[in-house]
Amino acid sequence: MDELRVIEIKKSVFADNEHDADLLRGELHQQGVFLLNLMSAPGSGKTTTLIQTITRLKDKLRIGVMEADIDSDVDARKMREATGVESIQLHTGGMCHLDAEMTRQGLAALDLAATDLVILENVGNLVCPAEFDTGAVRNAMILSVPEGDDKPLKYPLMFSVCDVVLINKTDVMPYFDFDLEKCTEYIRMRNPKAQVIPICAKTGEGIDTFVDWIIAEVAGWKNDN
């Protein structure tokens, strides 16, 4: 396997990120590339969830992964070893989020002509990434059981911008005070349309439902003019 690619992305110079994100979305649509932005707090299981998801999805769609991180390249390395799909590491140089221009710098390093789906693993942070449109077609987020069921009350914007919320680490539910029904209610307060999918990335439980959701979203978007 060739050397792992690490892209040092630069701070965006575009003042109007929303406009730039719309442009990027349009360009990707023309190229037939669906961009999915995955967000969460640190340590909620983004990489493990993606490995489980991509393992089930890679025979159906041609996938590329961008792993954003402040410094390390642990995730891109792990992703490539576990799934074999094209994975690049984006170094944000201390930045707490990605915007559309930074995402574009990462996309330029992927072979988009041979890709149907790019998954962006955003910086682990429930605040800033929610404020910056990356140009993704859909936003997904993970809330893990140990973080607590009150997070939609405390990080409202993150839950309002997401199309799907994965509730991860359901295997440790017995050891934490986590009320799934109450949590779903809080999420729906922020975002009545959000899909809520309980998963356990460690065992693979619930991942098929997320995979089906991605396949349906990609198909719907391809048919959408």
Added chain:
Amino acid sequence: MDELRVIEIKKSVFADNEHDADLLRGELHQQGVFLLNLMSAPGSGKTTTLIQTITRLKDKLRIGVMEADIDSDVDARKMREATGVESIQLHTGGMCHLDAEMTRQGLAALDLAATDLVILENVGNLVCPAEFDTGAVRNAMILSVPEGDDKPLKYPLMFSVCDVVLINKTDVMPYFDFDLEKCTEYIRMRNPKAQVIPICAKTGEGIDTFVDWIIAEVAGWKNDN
């Protein structure tokens, strides 16, 4: 009990936050008020840890608490009910961190003449709060076991600015792949002087060690001219 105070803090107008933080630290030293800044990712147990800590500490020091949150007032309410100490809620209005001026706005709402120790519970975020000096004398952070032992590799700045790292939720260690020794080694790579204290905020284990650390730090600082 009187009504819960919620302070809507404004974005700072000071360009030079480091200078402002030094000023604030000097003012607080003159007033004999020790400011401790507590940071962590969302859901790692800041509020529960503080409740356990303050319950043990409130007969030794006069304590005030500032709970920073984007929107809710869950934490200040919980803190006041559980400990009886003066607690105010700071609303950051979407901001991902606190700087010295924002901290000052919160301090103005506390009775500093009757306070030895103010604890600031920062916004749940491992990235941005590390970049902004709040004017605190010491920085503490919590890393919880479910987040994983690799976090010092991924969020280097947070670990380098902290004087003490509490490793919380040690009770669920058997259910997660968390290597305490490896984690401590990663923390020390970032910050050779950091104290590492394993705790379980749920059961109270290890909290006495943190309380002793605070008492020693406050005493050392009071004697420091």
